[in-house]
Amino acid sequence: MRITVIGCGYVGLVTAACFAEMGNHVTCVDQNSERIDALSNGVCPLYEPGMEAMLATNLSGRRLAFTTQLNDALQDVEVVFIAVGTPCSDDGSADISQVLSVAAELGQLLNNPAVVVCKSTSPVGTACRVEAILEQQCQRRQLSWRPVVISNPEFLKEGAAIGDFMRPDRIIIGSSSEPANALMRELYAPFVRNHERILFMGRRDAELSKYAANAFLASRISFMNELAGLSSQLGVDIEQVRRAIGSDSRIGHHFIYAGCGYGGSCFPKDIKALLHMGKEHGEDMSMLHAVEARNDKQKHWLLQQITQRLGANLQGKIIALWGLAFKPGTDDIRDAPSLVLIDGLLRAGATIHAYDPVAMSKIAERYSLPVSRGQIQLMDEPYVTLQNADALVLVTEWKQFRQPDFSNMRKHMRLPLIIDGRNQYDPTQVREHGFEYAGVGRAAPKKHSQPVLRQVV
Ligand SMILES: NC(=O)c1ccc[n+]([C@@H]2O[C@H](COP(=O)([O-])OP(=O)(O)OC[C@H]3O[C@@H](n4cnc5c(N)ncnc54)[C@H](O)[C@@H]3O)[C@@H](O)[C@H]2O)c1
Structure with a gap:
């Protein structure tokens, strides 16, 4: 043809x-x-x-x-x-x-x-x-x-x-x-x-089907991120919850990972477009509004974790970023969580050492001024980003970041802090290597007081 x-x-x-x-x-x-x-x-x-x-x-x-x-x-x-x-x-x-x-x-x-x-x-x-x-x-x-x-x-x-x-x-x-x-x-x-x-x-059915698919997948992600927030409060590990519900064949394992939010060229804009269609036609889309609001909040989670530990003023701090693309396998940075993080870090005065296997040229293009001033330093290799770093943030879960050499990493870093935006690491293993670890919905269990048993008289 x-x-x-x-x-x-x-x-x-x-x-x-x-x-x-x-x-x-x-x-x-x-x-x-x-x-x-x-x-x-x-x-x-x-x-x-x-x-x-x-x-x-x-x-x-x-x-x-x-x-x-x-x-x-x-x-x-x-x-x-x-x-x-x-x-x-x-x-x-x-x-x-x-x-x-x-x-x-x-x-x-x-x-x-x-x-x-x-x-x-x-x-x-x-x-x-x-x-x-x-x-x-x-x-x-x-x-x-x-x-x-x-x-x-x-x-x-x-x-x-x-x-x-x-x-x-x-x-x-x-x-x-x-x-x-x-x-x-x-x-x-x-x-x-x-x-x-x-x-x-029908044509209209097909057009809506595409939006429905993306909105549904985004809803699963935001739902898990909301539960991750609650898990942190309760001392529950969201990864265990994910495994538990994912094994239900009615739910399945796809798109139920808590993390630092969805991005990319499709989900954010398609959800906005669907919300707009709802508004135009007088349909209340409150559920989808909540999906979007949760995601916006989630994209700030990485920066919050850093400032909670290092303070709001990050002048003189070096933050290492692993991964910049909105997901592994692409150089696309459109609406990526990394952008929200980078903007926040620059505002707070931090120096950024970043590595991504394929998306660095897109970041260099978007942030040409901070790159030229050395506020963002794009490195050829992930371990080089860790030199004197005060924190490592895993932003995109490229396969090459899955099994890093924690002992070696610890030697390079000024402060042993890992913020895991994709729940890639085993918190116990990371802590055993002397790191402070923050995952999404993976708070170290709090000491909960046992409810006092009322004495039956
Ligand atoms: N990227 C994805 O993963 C994905 C997946 C499914 C659907 N979509 C949808 O597919 C569409 C395209 O997405 P994309 O990511 O490939 O977009 P893109 O922005 O990567 O590419 C669009 C291309 O169209 C070209 N273009 C614009 N106007 C033109 C014109 N008048 N004549 C010739 N070329 C023109 C641009 O120069 C650009 O190269 C969007 O509607 C998107 O929502 C994207």
């Missing part, structure tokens, strides 16, 4: 490369010329495991091409994917201006009745708006055909995006057009060989 993908970000690039891998001819369009130049030369401008190898195979096989010119990408195209960004507007709604401007461009340039697929996460009714724009343009150009626009939200996870796309749990197609459904069934057939996982539904 001849496919065009508009937007070469995490979603567009993975979509394009995976369709090319299955033998399709895919042209990827982005307005960012630097990005297109890099990709045309096989260099991936974002970190996604396996992507560069896939780029190399498909560029050399001539199944994948990159351009900044949408016009060049539409010749005889059968399917056009819109995978541009839908960031958060000031009022919390999803800003779909990139999607709508692509629709307007397509309306002017599309010369054949391709199926237009909205892959960007967009509010209910967006596919309908895209179709209206295209229809208007086709009418103006006196074309004999009318475009079909469908919704096909994406569920990939950064860091495991290729695997998720190649072996999806499900593929959601929101469409009422039988020919478009048939085309999608054919296009996705190689990805669902062993059993059917394509769910057909």
Whole structure:
């Protein structure tokens, strides 16, 4: 099939490369010329495991091409994917201006009745708006055909995006057009060989399903963080609670880890967008408000732990950070808990020594001034960050941080303090190495007085 993908970000690039891998001819369009130049030369401008190898195979096989010119990408195209960004507007709604401007461009340039697929996460009714724009343009150009626009939200996870796309749990197609459904069934057939996982539904159903999935997962995280807060008060270990409830098959182990909050390019903005949809339609979304509020609070937990122990003024203190990306496996720092921590540390006057296997260039770009002044020092190696440090904060649970050499770490640090924002370490083991340890909901058990038994007379 001849496919065009508009937007070469995490979603567009993975979509394009995976369709090319299955033998399709895919042209990827982005307005960012630097990005297109890099990709045309096989260099991936974002970190996604396996992507560069896939780029190399498909560029050399001539199944994948990159351009900044949408016009060049539409010749005889059968399917056009819109995978541009839908960031958060000031009022919390999803800003779909990139999607709508692509629709307007397509309306002017599309010369054949391709199926237009909205892959960007967009509010209910967006596919309908895209179709209206295209229809208007086709009418103006006196074309004999009318475009079909469908919704096909994406569920990939950064860091495991290729695997998720190649072996999806499900593929959601929101469409009422039988020919478009048939085309999608054919296009996705190689990805669902062993059993059917394509769910057909209405466009609006598909659009809301994407928001529902993210909101549900975020709710699980905030619920566990709330329980972690209570656990600290009660001297309960939230990790034991997690194990206990996760083994219930109705609950399962995914997304029930207490930590320093969720971030990334999706959960925060999608929750805001869903809340905005609720407000627009007069639906009270108090539960989702609580999910968001808990997460905002949770992102301050790391700094609180530091200032409780080292004081509010951190002038002259060195804080080591392990991990900066919003989660392991990606260089994405959008809405990452690390940003809230870094901002707070800089305000308090601390010097930051930080290491992340892939996200440091993004941090260097965002904090160019503090980096140039030495307030943030990005190190090549995790142990170097510990030199004279007054605390180590584990922010992102990259695998390489799971089993560190605690004795060696202790020797480098000025103060033996570990703040574990992802509950990666065994508190007893860490304390045995002479560290003070703070985990999320893992307070050292308090001495509780036994209730006095009332004497029965
Ligand atoms: N990142 C994820 O993990 C993920 C997962 C599922 C869904 N989504 C959704 O997918 C969409 C894309 O996300 P992303 O993370 O890939 O975004 P991104 O910001 O990484 O990439 C978007 C790309 O679109 C390009 N672009 C914008 N306007 C354009 C135009 N008019 N013409 C050509 N290119 C244009 C930008 O230059 C950018 O490279 C969003 O709606 C997001 O919510 C993201």
